[in-house]
Amino acid sequence: MALLQGANPLTRGPHVEADFSPSAPAPRLGFVSFGASRLEPGSGSLGLSVGPGERSSFPAPIRAVNETRAAHINGRADGAQGENLDQISPVGNSANIKWHQCSVGKLDRQELLQQKGCVIWITGLSGSGKSTVACALSRALHSRGKLTFVLDGDNVRHGLNRDLSFKAEDRAENIRRIGEVAKLFSDAGVICIASLISPYRKDRAACRALLPEGDFIEVFMDVPLQVCEARDPKGLYKLARSGKIKGFTGIDDPYEPPLDCEIVLKQTERDCASPCDMAEQVISYLEEKGYLMA
Ligand SMILES: Nc1ncnc2c1ncn2[C@@H]1O[C@H](COP(=O)(O)OS(=O)(=O)O)[C@@H](OP(=O)(O)O)[C@H]1O
Ligand SMILES: Nc1ncnc2c1ncn2[C@@H]1O[C@H](COP(=O)(O)OP(=O)(O)O)[C@@H](O)[C@H]1O
Numbered sequence: 001m002a003l004l005q006g007a008n009p010l011t012r013g014p015h016v017e018a019d020f021s022p023s024a025p026a027p028r029l030g031f032v033s034f035g036a037s038r039l040e041p042g043s044g045s046l047g048l049s050v051g052p053g054e055r056s057s058f059p060a061p062i063r064a065v066n067e068t069r070a071a072h073i074n075g076r077a078d079g080a081q082g083e084n085l086d087q088i089s090p091v092g093n094s095a096n097i098k099w100h101q102c103s104v105g106k107l108d109r110q111e112l113l114q115q116k117g118c119v120i121w122i123t124g125l126s127g128s129g130k131s132t133v134a135c136a137l138s139r140a141l142h143s144r145g146k147l148t149f150v151l152d153g154d155n156v157r158h159g160l161n162r163d164l165s166f167k168a169e170d171r172a173e174n175i176r177r178i179g180e181v182a183k184l185f186s187d188a189g190v191i192c193i194a195s196l197i198s199p200y201r202k203d204r205a206a207c208r209a210l211l212p213e214g215d216f217i218e219v220f221m222d223v224p225l226q227v228c229e230a231r232d233p234k235g236l237y238k239l240a241r242s243g244k245i246k247g248f249t250g251i252d253d254p255y256e257p258p259l260d261c262e263i264v265l266k267q268t269e270r271d272c273a274s275p276c277d278m279a280e281q282v283i284s285y286l287e288e289k290g291y292l293m294a
Helices: 060-073 106-113 130-143 168-187 201-210 225-231 236-241 275-289
Strands: 032-034 089-091 094-097 118-123 148-152 191-195 216-222 263-266
Touching: 118 130, 118 168, 118 201, 118 275, 130 148, 130 191, 130 216, 130 275, 148 168, 168 191, 168 201, 201 216, 216 275, 263 275
Parallel strands: 118 191, 118 216, 148 191, 216 263
Antiparallel strands: 032 263, 089 094
């Protein structure tokens, strides 16, 4: 039984010219689609919307703090959303803590690096080409003098997340931690490329909600399960089909495709762009949105 939940509306309809404006309906350019941002001022109780079908898993007070932290890091230390970070307060399970602000901020670092920090979040099935496109993108940006860092799910599970399994709550924690680390890289002014299956919409939405509007760029590797399974570079699908791995994404654990992401990189059995071409498609988006300049 294949578990691919939900439909991806970006893969339907005729091809149109690319339009990067925030109000544009998700247009398509060849095999890449650029969708509109989903953070809309005034929507939701905290002015935060995470898109249709995607709800932040953070309780509201923590989201408020995170929004305010995002405002700080962007040089708007104005206590946005009514929060006063100059006071000692409880955050999560930590009582009596206070945000410490540094005189060197994100804008200073971006000026130094001549780029804007952001998170490119690559999601898709095992074998869909996430790691390959992440590295191709990192290489292409590096050759243009842009500082990137790749957070690959497999690699992070070798260290920071080595205590986590593949059960749903551990995947959620894996994604939450990588989202927080990616946010730190973004605050550092780095173009952070996170490449992990991240199968559940609500976990991806929670990572999106950590960042200022526009800075979370979700890239969906839209590759049919049959193509991923035919590739099976690690032999894991074979093990999953034979029951030797339980809870494998797409086989007996769900994958929820994005409903409204920024970029779709589509591959089929017959049409498969090269990793370099896909990287260039992401770079076009970054250029258009101004992330490759301070
Ligand atoms: N049960 C199960 N389901 C899916 N994948 C599995 C599983 N067990 C091991 N692997 C291997 O672990 C890699 C996925 O790790 P991630 O951290 O990206 O997964 S997740 O985001 O927490 O779902 C994934 O790597 P990629 O193939 O690069 O995606 C697999 O090689
Ligand atoms: N654009 C592509 N065209 C053809 N094969 C690809 C492409 N991207 C990746 N692959 C191949 O697919 C397999 C899985 O790629 P990988 O990047 O490891 O996927 P993931 O990180 O999603 O598991 C590898 O054997 C890789 O060489």
